[in-house]
Amino acid sequence: MNTEKSTAEQLATVTWDAIVIGTGMGGGTLGHELARLGRRVLFLEKGNADLDPPPGAIIGDYAEQTFDLARLTDAEHADHLTRAGRSAWWYEDTTPGRKPKLFQPITGSGLGGSSALYGMVTERLFPEDFTPRANFADVGDSTVPDSWPVKYDEMVPWYQRAERLYRVRGTADPMRPDDDTDALLPPGPVTARNAKLADYLSERGMHPYSLHVACEYRPECKACESYLCAAGCKNHAGNVCVTPAVREMGATLLDRTMAVRLESTRTRVTGVVARRDGQTHTFRGRVVVVAASALLTPVLLLNSRSNDWPNGLANDHDQVGRNLMRHFMDVYVFRSRVKDRARGQTKELSVNDFYLVDGDKFGTLQSMGHVPPYAVLMNHSRGSRRLLGPMRPLARLGWQPVMQDRFIVLAAIMEDLPYADNRILPGRGDGKQGPLLELQYTVSAEDRARHQRFHRRVRSTLGRYTGSLLPPIHLSGIDMNDALGHQCGTCRFGDDPRTSVLNPDNLAWGLDNLYVVDTSMMPSSGGINPSLTIAANALRVGHVIHDSL
Template sequence: MEEFTARVWDVIVIGTGIGGGTVGRRLAEQGLSVLFVEKGPDLGDTAVSALAVDSADPEARMANGAWPKLVAAELDGKWCELDGMIGAGVGGTSAYYAATLERPEPHDLDPGPGHPHPTGGWPVGYEEMRPWFELAEEYFHISGEPDPLDPVPANLPAPPRVLPASDAALMEDLRRAGMHPYQTHMAARFLPGCANCFGQRCPRRCKMDGRSAGVLPALETGNATLLDRCSVSRIEADATGVQSLTCRRDGETLTLRAHRYVLAGGGLGSPSLMLRSGNEHWPDGLGNRNDLVGRNLMFHLSEIIAIWAGRGKGEGASRSISMRDLYYMQGERFGTVQSMGLVAGYGEILHAMNSRFDRSPLRRLRPLRLGLRLPARVAAQVLGQAKLFVGVLEDLPYATNRVLPDPDDEDRLRFHYDMSDELQRRRAAFRDAMRKAFRPNRAMFMGSTPQLNFAHPCGTMRFGDDPATSVLDRDCKVHGLENLYVADSSFMPTSNGVNPSLTIAANALRVADCIVQSMRPRLAAAGELGY
């Protein structure tokens, strides 16, 4: 381990997901020495079917690239354990993600009457972020079609894909109904013979994630090094800056040092580490002088709906279709509607019908539940298979929703979350809008209870210009710590109505260039600038 502990790196990046992998690649390409520190293992190009692990054993979970322990959550006052869909391995959660990378809307970032922070929650607006969105789209090889509702549509670097006939027919149906579908923006190189690896690890590196689009290109520069299976237990800091990291690897305690540090452990992991790292200078946790670290936790709500478009139009599973017609309607903040790349048949129909029955006034008459099998089978035979779509409903920040680190177990992520009345009301309105949007086709929601997307935690260390209301400054540097930056989803003041991956990647690129700019005088004096 001496090769890691004896050296003072230009930048140490904690975490190798979308944020960590992207910021590290950009820094390495700019000529800085980068050390990636990853809690989990480097699984290489091993194919693993899913991030969810049917085991609570930490070693079994880590071997599968999952966070070692189940997440403890207090949801609406009741404690439970859940998988959380959080990765721990090179690539982080992104190694298993669905690779949907879409830009937010301009009104998501810019202040105005439609913004949940009318005076401006994002210190960096959409036009300032546009170059970073474009660069991130190049890094992640984004393909798809421009959103026809976007007044300044994205110029995607990869050509549109050839759609399955069933998806093309369904898109025509939606256009005739007055909707504006387009090809979903996907982060993948669609190689000949490439299998559908969305939602699982990709053995051929065709899916672009934190590893394939970040860590591996960074290592190829010769300026980056990877230290996997290394858990950061504390960030050691004085009143103004970070001095070192205390880490554990194979039972050995390591001390790692750098000129700059980037925290990219995720919306739950990063604030947990900050809160555990308190000292006499920061008694309530690093950067936590105003009790904001870990607060304003947001997810997205997933509203899954099955669409029967007619015989032949439901065949095949493809993540091809997105729509933004419902994104922002009559002052309501909803979100994107996307195909999931999944189809529903008899089993899924029966599950949805059972779910509805279990919440109906008839639920006490259990024998009646068995009678649902016949109508479910008839529906599947008459209607054929359905395509599943998901509505991504924006969550809004509430200070009471927060990360609660376990003081006795650094591997245990914990949080408290209450479903607000406002979110429940918007959810009902969103579901009604989705029904109307698909009205030419038969449709059925696949669940009746709210489904939080626990893979999308964000907002727990928001950035802003005022230290009294934010943890990070506009460069995502922690207020009061001159050399600690954050490059994951925790920086986001709002969750927006799209998957957060592209926003995380774009901001990570911006943060990397801020770090290079801050180090320019030292590097120039040492003759180390790579340009």
Template structure:
């Protein structure tokens, strides 16, 4: 039986693959979207904390291994829309400095082969596609933009607005988080019930207010008859022709059966970890160390940010916000006289669930009910840049399972600890402005090696084939028809969520394919 043939096969439907699919769909080219998982059903469990957080209802049922060979369950999702179904919708542009060489206490982040200017028009397109809400000109380190945000900042609740104003009084310059949300009230020609944002960070959104890659990308692509979506399709190997220069087969396992597809162009968008793993699994006589791996860099320089939650418990202050994810503090993002190295950024995050809050605060407030603890806590998400290190890598075990070798302890941890102290110092100042914030107790957590939601860097792009896997158009140096459209291409991570940059780059790659390849 002859393999089915397509003009383009896109592997993965997340922020890169879903965005690219809607970009290419109007071309009329025959496109196949391959998604390892299925659709997340719209069900009451979407917002059930026990089901989503504790039981991991929508997480991948898969075991990976750490650098010491210990098994762990990754916080990743094989579903239509990828990890964007569960993201918090924060949609930042990287700063101009992120595209340049940046010195950290822990090492150096290399310059990108392209500048911010090359990405700016695609950032604008991505913001429109994802209905990003925000305000230009407030962030002191915001890069230049040729257009305003498509929509103003999301509505702010009284508690959060008061906190925002008080942070401003300390001399810092907080700014509304640019959020990818589709609110009914944004469309004056389609009056509808107002959109009330609820569980967001780490939850699927049955209202589809969250502008994820499924809602904005895949769905739009499937309006075109030339686009086919195949779900529950695990791509286990890519094969090449006898020269080793072209991918000729995409080998898929679905419902226990194996199928083979062909395409003129193959685009990897399975996520930085799985895209690298697929190339390593595709080793052959022509590519003995893995497909596209003549540089030896496939899977290396894995980055995922130094992320963590820091919770301020305020026994004298009632937090009345139901959706507190409103502002970001970016004042420590670049070096200054006070901080010779970049520290990162601080955001308000969605409210933590009662089980998490109780677990963290039992010693400070024994006997207090979960509802009381939640209503007296303010939840922050802190992010510090993960400096690339070739020893931090994706590889395979002898059985072919994913092994994530990650040395967090020797990474940019001092900067992350300094950032946490900055937040604590800020509350000392806030206590002088609002006496109800004089007494604050702190607790925090991070996801450890399981937290892979900001994964990037395993297939970095560049000009020199000896020091990069992809060229500046995100085509593999070693192959003529293999492209990448996920965050694998990042040479450095910056300290902001990579989703908008991933989508912007997918649009850029899409332009190249339409103008030069297809």
């Protein structure tokens, strides 16, 4: 079966070996592995997921470059985001003590999910990340566990397989001398601006290396982040896993299909109830794998209440939706010492000297790429449009040649700790009429103090790199609850059903056939991009499921 010839009605008559909800890094990778092993797999994807870009798709640039928010209706705005592979649903920040706020984060909706938009950074966690609680002097009332239910050494072979599958390129990190790099492909050529920056960091006693990136480095590469790649450079779950699984391995993909509820007995999921083109269908599989994201997976489980599961599926101990993490991502912008006007790939460097230092656990500092176009900043919200809109004519003349071509952008990613009250709850609508979900996230005093220490170290290291009296421009993301690029932790795996949703094999406690493999399974966020860890774990769980079938 395939998407072109099969209807939802036909697919609902089949009992699948595995139904995989979501085609991102977790679902796409796991579904590909099961299909490769000969299992009958059905992918359900909420967004448009044509295997080839359809006419009208917005690729190769930010969606905001194609419209002026002030001139669009809400429906037209949603259409532009959808054609750019982005979710157009509304969420609501209802954090206690803050004014409620509706927002639309940059998350994926389509083939590959959010991995189709990601910046291609595919790094392993550190071994210390698998024993997280010991890395922090003060955890307050955080629920961070002593250890993950799997060890780093157990994950190494799966990391290697994921690196090969996604054709990850880069060089060895000097801060991890014991890590193998056999699976890494050579990095692309370094731009003059980043070569100069690497020299400067080395002179300051740092240890820069080539960032691990799932990229083909084609000549027309644009370092795409937050938009769909037009050059075929980006290796994401859609083109690496889902497309070959459907075209070569017998898997089936049904897009524009939103799972709304899971039917179950006390011990098994018996059906996936989904909406497609205004119709409701129930799909059945021997195994159901949820990989809808750390935002939507808990909503699906909490909306799957029944007499057997009155608090929501897999939620006997009120853990579903809790322990939300999102990383604190700060941006440092400064003028390059080299006037190379690099328009191509600039996501090239990383330094992990801040990861663990003097008893403090911080995170990574890495290339972010270009300064976003002015239109992206202006259309972030209607408030931004009112503030920045009058500067549009000036921006058209100077933003690209000055800001985008002459400035370097580094991202500092810091680990945030899990707290029970930071959570996701079902919203009061469907994302179009009313918010699809509610998010509650408060930064703890301990995390805020650690963030300040991290910022002081980064600022001191970068110093006056530009040679001017001004330090780099610092844009802090610690209080931006709508910055959800690395959301994780809302259905954590662990050894104790009282404090986790999933067992060490990512099987929901109390259920025989429900697995979760997206970032919601992470019990701590680590201080680095989660994509490779999710892919590696999906490969591991894929073999667990294959053996169980």
